[in-house]
Amino acid sequence: MPLPGAACNPRIPRREDVRGAVGTQRRALMAPVCSLLLSILMLSCGGGSQSTSSSPPPTTPSKYFPYQQGWLGGDSAYSVPLGGGQSLWILGDTFVGLSNATSRTQATTMVHNTIAISTCSSTQSCSWQYYWTGMGTASPGPAFSTGTSDWYWPNDGFVYNGTLYLALIQMHSSGTGGAFGFAYSGVQLASIANYTAPPSQWSVTYQSLNTGGAAIPGVTIVVAQGPSGNPDPSNPSGANYAYFFTLIGESNPATEYMALLRLPLSQLNSAARPANSSWEYLQSGSTWATWPGTQTALPSDNAVVLSPGATEMTVRYHSSTNQWIAVYPVGLDNSAYYSLAASMMGPWGQSESLYAYPEMQPSNANYTSNVFCYAAKEHTEFEAASQLFFTYACNSLVESDVTNNMNLYHPVVVTQPLPIK
Secondary structure, three states: OOOOOOOOOOOOOOHHHHHOOOOOOOOOOOOHHHHHHHHHOOOOOOOOOOOOOOOOOOOOOOOOOOOOOOEEEEOOOEEEEEEOOEEEEEEOOEEEOOOOOOOHHHOOEEEOOEEEEEEEOOOOOEEEEEEOEOOOOOOOEOOOOOOOOOEEEEEEEEEEOOEEEEEEEEEEEOOOOOOOOEEEEEEEEEEEOOOOOOHHHOOEEEEEEEEOOOEEEEEEEEOOOOHHHOOOOOOOOHHHEEEEEEEEOOOOHHHOEEEEEEEEHHHHHHOOOOOOOOOEEEEOOOOEEEOOOOOOOOOOOEOOOEOOOOOOOEEEEEOOOOEEEEEEEOOOOOEEEEEEEOOOOOOOOOOEEEEEOHHHOOOOOOOOOOEEEEEEEEOHHHOOOOEEEEEEEEEEOOHHHHHHOOOOOOOEEEEEEOOOO
């Protein structure tokens, strides 16, 4: 089959066009590279200013995300610590090929999600194992499949009580064609009780958390974080919940933001809505109220917890500084951003520039005017004291930039001092 992006001639969107477009950072099934490139540019444009600061070269040793086993580059890159130096990485749209492929010119196709398991020593020497269905064959498929024409893109995940939980956005073709011919079907929570087995042996159970795109729970998820492991110290029982940061307003990127849902940890295996009536949302008065199971949108009194919103981000707690940090991209900007808070529920500080993407600076060897970067996320399990470890990915509006430059379209690792409020 032709490589993604064939017969695609995208127009570079203006900021005005982006503000009026559907707010999504995800990729389309048809002509994946081109739709990927355009859809990422449809992110919210609020919450940050253009950065002109320079950045040190990213620390991206070859030990991170090597091109092997037919894995030829992907984006998104949420990580879940598994213990014993292992982390599960959930990657988005991925170029794959036969097991001996090392270049995207050898890619057989692009699949919507793949898995990587890294095993790292105390010196951060890491080994990597990738997984998707049909590895090494002429008919590869995603690690997580809907079994229909819909597909999954990854959101955040966690391990609780011996089970791995992953939030997955379910997408479908809207039938309108073109680069933007896709829409939200909803969000599923995947549960894997035997996650310590090889991924080819996983038994995956899916539960529907919501339908449509009015509220996207699980963009980032908080469990057992915060002071003494309690994300909500004002509530003595706050540690008994999973907290789902939820994107609101994807149909209006200029005003999208993050709301907050919670569900008792004891009900994770019966989380499906509308059957489960224990889902609660944070109200603007900082109290919790029931999210009616028959409603796909949150009630209008939901709290704006964090703004701007993003379809990919992380919120993590740092005990060394007693603060929460959100790491995220902002629209068409050439920097990753962060915000700090003393409480997960806010108030959050303003967006601050975290890192100017070198690939978007003319002095960088990977720069072209069509390259852009996105998908910034933190990975606390890799951090040393007072350090921030995060990843991002870069792409291009020109297909040949991606197929010919293996320095693009893979998670880039950066470490730098932890911001302090």
